[in-house]
Amino acid sequence: MNIILLGPPGAGKGTQAQRLEQGYGLKQISTGDMLRAEMAAGTPLGLNVKSIVESGSFVPDPVMIDLIKSRTLQSDCAHGFILDGFPRTESQAEALDTMLAARSMKIDAVLLLEVDAEQIVGRLAQRRAPDGTRRADDEPDTVRHRIQVYRDQTAPILPYYENAGRLIRIDGMQSMDAVHDAIVAALKLGTTTPAR
Numbered sequence: 001m002n003i004i005l006l007g008p009p010g011a012g013k014g015t016q017a018q019r020l021e022q023g024y025g026l027k028q029i030s031t032g033d034m035l036r037a038e039m040a041a042g043t044p045l046g047l048n049v050k051s052i053v054e055s056g057s058f059v060p061d062p063v064m065i066d067l068i069k070s071r072t073l074q075s076d077c078a079h080g081f082i083l084d085g086f087p088r089t090e091s092q093a094e095a096l097d098t099m100l101a102a103r104s105m106k107i108d109a110v111l112l113l114e115v116d117a118e119q120i121v122g123r124l125a126q127r128r129a130p131d132g133t134r135r136a137d138d139e140p141d142t143v144r145h146r147i148q149v150y151r152d153q154t155a156p157i158l159p160y161y162e163n164a165g166r167l168i169r170i171d172g173m174q175s176m177d178a179v180h181d182a183i184v185a186a187l188k189l190g191t192t193t194p195a196r
Helices: 013-024 031-041 044-054 061-072 090-101 117-126 140-163 176-187
Strands: 003-006 027-030 081-084 109-114 167-171
Touching: 003 013, 003 140, 013 027, 013 081, 013 109, 013 176, 027 031, 027 061, 031 044, 031 061, 044 061, 061 081, 061 090, 090 140, 109 176, 117 140, 140 167, 167 176
Parallel strands: 003 081, 003 109, 027 081, 109 167
Antiparallel strands: none
């Protein structure tokens, strides 16, 4: 099963993706992590991406699609994957669908973790780095800005997936366990862990 996980900063996407990865063998794919890894490794793609990023431009959709195509061909994605951070626009969503269809694959579901913005501000205000300090991007004004950026970037792609019948809204205001249970029920995953 291949899914996309959407939700504002602090909605619990990372936590839920890890639980799906551990319990069901789905591999979490963070496009930001992939780009940083390619740049750090100095691969041809990484060098290309580095020059784009350093110029202040966005990484073009075809480059992102090639990156995801390459990543999803790896053996740890055999049971499926969870995309986190992509797509952000309708053109990216369409390009992703086209690339997957060429490989007889598809996005099975798009999970949207819905949470109240002010609850997120409160949640992240309590979050601490390992040394006990608050991360700079968890400051209330910064969090509100990040939420607004998320809304501006993500809102346009919701109708694309909703019209295709793939958008599943999950109440992210529940406990972590309740959110996980709601995701498992919505995806009809059952309780078994696939063999690896």
